[in-house]
Amino acid sequence: MTEQRWWHRAVVYQIYPSSFMDANGDGMGDLPGIIERLDHLADLGITVIWLSPIFASPMDDNGYDISDYQAIAPQFGTLDDLDRLIAEADRRGIKIILDLVVNHSSDEHPWFVDAKSSKDSDYRDFYIWREPAADGGPPSELTSYFSGSMWEFDEASGEYYFHQFSKKQPDLNWDNPAVPEAVHTMMNWWLDRGVAGFRMDVLDLLGKDVDNQQLTAGPKLHDRIHTMNRATYGPRDALTVGETWSVTPETAPLYCAPERDEISMVFQFEHISLTFGEPEDGAPNGGKWNAKPVDPLKLKQVLAKWQHALAGGRGWNSLFWNNHDLPRAVSEFGDDSEHRIRSAKMLATILHGQQGTPYIYQGEEIGMTNVRFDAIEDYRDIETLNFYNEYGDLGWTHAQRMAAIYRNGRDNARTPMQWSATDNGGFSTGTPWLTVNPNYRDINVAADRADPDGIFQHYQKLIQLRKDHDVLVYGRFTLLLEDHPTVFAYERELNGERWLVLGSFSAERTQVHLPAHWQNTLCQCLIHNTSARGALGQTLDLAPYEAFMLRAEGNAE
Known part of the structure; x- marks a missing residue:
């Protein structure tokens, strides 16, 4: 049985501060702007905010190049503003975790x-x-x-x-004992200030062995994380999640098995990698830029594999569709045109029904989409701009490069939050640092929350279900309809209570034959995105992108 921890029941909301809310009209999101919008997040029901980097930085990589770990970048505000944010969030039952970027610093540190x-x-x-x-x-x-x-x-x-990233992001030398000592001191300074934990950037790179060209998950990695745990966040029961692109179901417990005293959970990206094609010769991240359509069958198999890998106390899953580096969820895994609202709800249902801690990226709760700027000059992301220039040298046309950027460019996730249909989506009274997605007139918080059948309300219900029902937190996960090409169905069971969670990844009507133990079952429909279902027969006729959660109540015959 999994030992219960407070973060098992948490729902985390990621904020990209530059793009969330601008309180002073300079075009850049800031900490006072986040404070202004805390009630929106409290209404949603989330219990943790993860802030992407807010530290002093020349912003070569949007804050992931830190020049002072104990100062706030002026465009975001001050330390007093952060203290106020921590206090105001706490008043609403929300904790704050920070982005810990210690594989590298800025060259201006x-x-x-x-x-x-x-x-x-x-x-x-x-x-x-x-x-x-x-x-x-x-x-x-x-x-x-x-x-x-x-x-x-x-x-x-x-x-x-x-430097593994920009030349303005020199890698720190973790073989020098003075480096972890300085990092631990800094981490404790923030924990003493009231932060509740850390999202740990490229954590698997801290064990790099440069001379042997082993850059991920090197031989000293886990000793370094364990030492960090004992010296900082471990005794404080903080939430820690490691970004670990190299992790596998076999190695994940090394990071997050409770007895190892390393971190709470990992971000694994195997389901994201399913969208990558074959890399181009000589080009980094080529598979990302040569993306392919998502195969729903492979997607559910990967997610189910991770559910089983960390079940029974072997670790803990983090559940996410998107973040600041990835395409918008509804554009990548759903349908961001005709079926945007319904497919956004389907993705939310499928994610929040699994075992693990759900992460919501800003704007996901209203179904924000990818953006399609016509000119490369409208983009700000360093990776995107480098890709555009490099692949031009490799012979890709402007149209080919822009198509790749429309699919996987990081600015898809970084366009400002769409609060209303007013100018700049209500994000800023000034000129935004990155242009707002032009669809903000139709897709925005005000419009979605005014719709009783909106995406926001669906997320509210899902989050409340997790708070009210242990079966969603600790129940056994069993994949159903394993070979169906477009329907992801699974069961959660705890102490004799059985739930059926189902979502269709198809834009067409789909019929499925139910497993025998769910046939002719009387159910309570706890949430749905089309119409409520009650008694089940032998088959289901599913609408495009239909999703629901049902609790078995008895035999329908």
Whole structure:
């Protein structure tokens, strides 16, 4: 039996601060803007807010390049604003977790500025430096996730420094004991200030072995996480979730099995990787940019595999469709045109019925969609801009590159929150840092919440069901209709209570033959996106993107 923890019942809402709400009219979202909208989140029912980075940063990578871990970026506000946000959220029963970005810092962090000043700097070994290769070039041919080499030459010292992302994001050297010591001190400073935990950026990279070119999940990784746990968040019962692209069902318990004292849960991306095609030669993240349609059969098999992998106390799942790096859920997995509302509700139902902690990305609760800007100049994301330039050199036309960006560019998730049909979607009275999706006139919080059958209300009901019913939190998961190509159905069972959760990923009407133990069953319909169902027969005729949760009440005969 799974040991019960407070975050098992949590529902997390991710805020991308630049794009959530601008309170001062400068075009950039900020902490006072988040405070203004806390009642919206309290009404939704979420219990945790995850803030993407708000720390001081030159914003080369939208805040994932931190120049001061204990200061707030001025465009977001002040430390006093964050203290006020923590207090106001707490008053509404909501906790705050921060984005912990400690695989790398900004090249403008004082540590790196000092490290670059001299080979004799006390901070030189905070980063990874190597002599040039015999030909004077980079020490290895490793390619950055953001294009180009992972090595940047420093003319002053005649050495290269290592960076897995932008050259303005030098990797920290976790082999130097002073690095984890400084990081732990910083983490405790934030925990003492009232934050409830951390989302841990690219956590599996902290164990990198650069010389042996093992950059993910290296041999020292788990010792480093365990040490971090004991020195900081572990004794405080904080929520921690690790971004771990390399994790598998077999390795996930190494991170999140309770007895290992590492983290609460991992973000696994196997279901996201199902959308990736074959990578182009010589191009990083090629599979992402050469995306393919989602196969619902493979999707449900992957999600079910993870449900089974971490069941019975072996760990804990994080449940999500999208985040600040990924396409909008309804555009990627549903239908963002004719069936937008119904498919958004279907995705929500399927996600929140599983075992794990659900994560809602800002705007998901109203079915916000991907954006299609005509000009590359309208995009702001460094990865997107690098892709556009690099793939042009590889021979891709403008139309091909824009189609890839429309599908998987990170700015799809970063366009400002659509609060109303007023100018700029009610996000800002100024000029937004990134253009609002033009469909804000039709898709916005005010319109959706005014609709008694809106997406927001569906999320409200789902979140309340999790709060009211242990079966959704701790019940056994069993996949049903395993071979059906478009219907994802599963059962949750706890102490004799049985629920059926079903969602159709098809835009066509679909008929399914129910498993024998659900045939001729009288049910209570707890939530649906079309019409309520009661007694079940032997088959179901499903509407496009239909979804529901039913509780078995007895025999219908």
